[in-house]
Amino acid sequence: MHRRIIAPGALAAAVLLLAIPASAAPRSPGAPGIGDPYYPAYGNGGYDVSHYDLRLKYQPATDELEGTATLVARTTQDLSSFNLDFLLDVGEVRVNGAKASFRTSGEHELEITPKTPLAKGAPVTVVVRYRGVPSSKKAYGFTSWHRTPDGGVAANEPEAAAWWFPSNDHPLDKATYDVSVQVPDGTQAISNGTLQSTSSRLGWTRWNWRSDKPQTTYLATLAVGRFDITTGTTESGIPVLNAYSKDLGGHAGAARASIERTGEIADWLTGYFGPYPYNALGGYVPNTTTGYALETQTRPYYSPRQFANGSNVSVVVHELAHQWYGDDVSLKRWKDIWINEGFARYAQWLWSEHEGEGTAQELADYVYASHPADDPFWTVKPGDPGPENQFDIAVYDRGALAVQALRNEIGDEAFFAILKGWPRKYAHGNASVADFQRYAEEVSGKPLAALFDTWLFQPSKPGAPAARAAAVAKGPRAVSQPRSWKKIAATNGVHGRPGAEHGEHGR
Template sequence: MPPRLGAFVHRRIMAPGALAAASLMLAIPASAASHSPGAPGIGDPYYPAYGNGGYDVSHYDLRLKYQPATDTLEGTAALLARTTQDLSRFNLDFLLDVGEVRVNGAKASFATSGEHELEITPKTPLAKGTDVTVVVRYSGVPSSKQAYGFTSWHRTPDGGVGANEPEAAWWWFPSNDHPLDKATYDVSVQVPDGTQAISNGTLQSTSSRAGWTRFNWRSNKPQATYLATLAVGKFDITTGTTESGIPVLNAYSKDLGDNAGAARASIERTGEVADWLAEYYGPYPYNALGGYVPNTTTGYALETQTRPFYSPRQFANGSNVSVVVHELAHQWYGDLVSVAGWKDIWINEGFARYAQWLWSEHEGEGTAQEIADHVYASRPADDPFWAVKPGDPGPENQFHIAVYDRGALTLQALRNEIGDDAFFAILKGWPQKFAHGNATVADFQKYAEEVSGQSLGTLFDTWLFQPSKPTAPAARAASIAKVAVAPAQPKSWKKIAATNNVHEQEHEH
C-alpha cells in the first residue's frame, strides 16, 4: 500500500490536474485500511486470550470421525457467524492440526499463534454486519495436545472425553471459546461399531455403514462452548421421561467397576431432581436431560448442557444425589444464564451449592439455615477461606471452596434479609429475565433490589466482596450463627462436602 501512495504523491506533484483520478485511487487504500484484525481475546481480564473479537457465532455444525484405539479425531467444522466489525482477519481458539479453511466458500490462509490461536485471513476482507460461513477441516490426536501445560481431553480405556471448565473446546472443535458467544449445535460423530458417541441435547438419529456407526446430536438452544461435550466409549445407556415430559438419556461406562451401582442409583434420579428444581428455579429450560459417567481418572463433575459429566470418583463412597442436584441446578444458573465474565462465577457456583442446601432440607438432613450456621461457625476468622471474595475471586481462586460455600452463605444471608417470598421470587425470576444470555454479579444485585424493594449494597459487599469473615454483628444482622455454641454438623454435610472438588482445576498434566 505505501509504495502505491508514494507513487501517487510523486505523480500529483508532476501532474496537479489529475484530482479526480487521485480521489478514485485514495478510495481503495482507505477502504482496505478500515478493515482490521479481530482481537485475539474477547476481553475477559481473567483469561485475556480466551474467546475472540470481531464476530459472533450462531451455530456450530461439527462432523467428526473418531478412532478410540488411536485417539485420532478427524473433523469438519462449519461455523455460522456474523461480523461485528470490518474484519481483515479473525481468530478461532483451537489446538488440532488444520488442513484447510474456507470462508464463504473461498479458501482462506491460516496460521497459528500463541497457545491456542488459529488466525484466519479470508481471501477478501469482511464487512461489518455480514453473515459468514467458516469451514475448518482438521485432524489430530487430542490427548497429545497441551496449552498452558495441561489438557482438557480425558483419555479413557475405550475412547476419550472432552469436558472441562473454563476451557475444553480447543481439543475437539474450533470455536469462539467464551460464554459471551453462545450458539446452537449439531454434532455428528462416526465411531467404530460397538462404540457410542455421547454429546449434548437430543439424539436425532443413528446409522451404520461399513463397520462404523454415526450418532447425530442436536442442541437447539444457545450453549456456551465450555458446556459442549463429547464422550466416546462403550456405554450402557438408559432412557426415560421425566414426570414433566422431558426425555432423559443417561450413559454409564461399561467398566465403572465398583462405582457402577452408586453412579446409577444417583444419576437415575435425574428426572426427579430436575422436576424438584423446577419448583424453585422455574420450568426446566431445555428439551433433553441426562448425565454420563465415563471411566475417567478425574475427580470433578461438570454441568455440560442438558447432560452433565460425572467422574466415577464422585460415587466412590456410595450414591450421591447431592452432586446431581448441583449439576442440574447449573442448567438454570450457569447454562441458561451464563457469566458475562469469569469473575462472575458466583452466579454459577453459589446457586448450585445453595440448591444442595435446599435438597438437604428436602431430604430432612439439615436445613439451609443449619448448614449456613455450620459454614460460618466452623471456620475461624484467620482461615484463608475468608480471604477469597466470591464476587470477584481472581482466576487463581475461581473454583475455590469459598466461591461455593461462602457463595451459598451469601444467599442464606440474602434470604434472611428480604424474606422467603422475595427470595424465592428472585430465584425463579432471575433465570427467566436473562434466559439464554449472560449476566454479572452487579446485575444480580440490581435485580434482587428491584424485586425486594430494598437496598442491598452493604449485604452483598459484606458477604461477597470483603476479604475477611463477616463480623458477629453482621452475621447476626443476617440471622447467621445467632447462637453462641457452634451448631452440630448437619447430616447432609459429608455428601455436600464430597462435591467440593466439583470444578476444582484438575487440569491433567
C-alpha cells in the same frame, strides 16, 4: 426544479469516491482475546457465532479425531483477519466459500486471513477441516481431553473446546450446535441435546446430536466409548438419556442409583427455578480418572470417583441446578462465577431441607461457625475470586452463605421470586454479579449494596453484627453438624486443586 449538470470527469470522480469506502476502508484484525481479565487469550474479538455444525470421525484405538467444522457467524467489526481457539492440525480453511490463509500462534490461536476482507455486520461462514490426536495437545501445560481405555472425553472448565473443535471459546459467545460423530460399530458417541438419529455403514456408526438452544463452548461435550444407555422421560415430559461406561466396576451401581434420579430432581428444581430451559436431560459417567463433575449442558459429566463412597444424589442436584444458573444464564466474565457456583451449592442446601437432613439456615450456621476469622477461607471473595481461586471451596460454601444472607435480608417471598425470575429475565443469555444485585434490589425494593459487599467482596469474615443481621451465628453457641453435611462434603472432591488436573473446581 433545477437539474445540476455534472461533467464526465467529475462524474467519474464521484463514482470513484463512492467505491472507496467499501474497498479501502481500514480493516483490522479481530482481537486474539474477547477481553476477559482472568483469561486474556480466551475467546476472540470481531465476530459472533450463532451455530456450530461439527462432522467428526473418531478412532478410539488411536485417539485420532478428524473433522469438518462449519461456523455460522456475523462480524462485529470490519475484519482483515480473525482468530479461532483451536489446537488440532488444520488442513484447510474456507471463508464464505473461498480458501483462506491461516497460521497458528500463541498457545491455542488459529489466525485466519480471508481472501476478501469482511465488512462489519456481514454474515460469514467459516469451514475448517482438521485432524489430530487430542490427548497429544497441550495448552498452558495441560490437556482438557481425557483419554479412556475405550475412547476419549471432552469435558472441562473453563476450557475444553479447543481440543476437539475450533471456536470462539468464551461464554459470551453462545450458539446452537449440531454434532455428528462417526465411531466404530459397538462404540457410542455421547454429546449434548437430543439424539436425532443413528446410522451404520461399513463398520462405522454415526451419532447425530442437536442442541437447539444457545450453549457456551465449555459446556459442549463429547464422550466416545462403550456405554450402557438408559432412556425415559420426566413427569413434565422432558426426554432423559443417561450413559454409563461399561467399565465402571464397583462404582456402577452407585452411579446409576444417583443419576437415574435425574428426572425426579430436575422436576423438583422447577419448583424453585421455574420451567426446565431445555428439551433434553441426562448425565453420563465415562471411565475417566478425574475427580470432578461438570454441568455440560443438558447432559452433565460425572467422574466415577463421585460415587466411590456410594450413591451421591447431592452432586446430581448441584449439576442440574447449573442448567438454570450457569447454563441458561451464563456469566459475562469468569469473575462472575458466584452466580454459577453459589446457587448450585445452595440448591444442595435446599435438597438437604427437602430430605429432612438439615435446613439451609442450619447449613449456613454450620459453615459460618466452621471457619474461624483467621481461616484463609474468608480471604477468597466469591464475587471476584481471581483466576487462582475461581473454583476454591469458598466460592461454593461462602457463596451459598451469601445466598442465605440475601434470603434472610429480603424475606422468602422476594427471595423465591428472584430464584425463578432470574433465569426468566436472562434466559439463554449472559449476566454479571452486578446485574444480579440490581435485579435483587428491583424485586425486593431494598438497597443491597452493603450486603453484597460484606458477603461477596470483603476478604474477611463478616463480623457478628453483620452475621446476626443475616440471621447467621446468633450469639456464642455450639452449632451441630447437619445430617446432610457429609453427603454435601462428599462432593467437595470436585473442588480440589490436584496439580495438573484442570477443570471445574480444579483450576
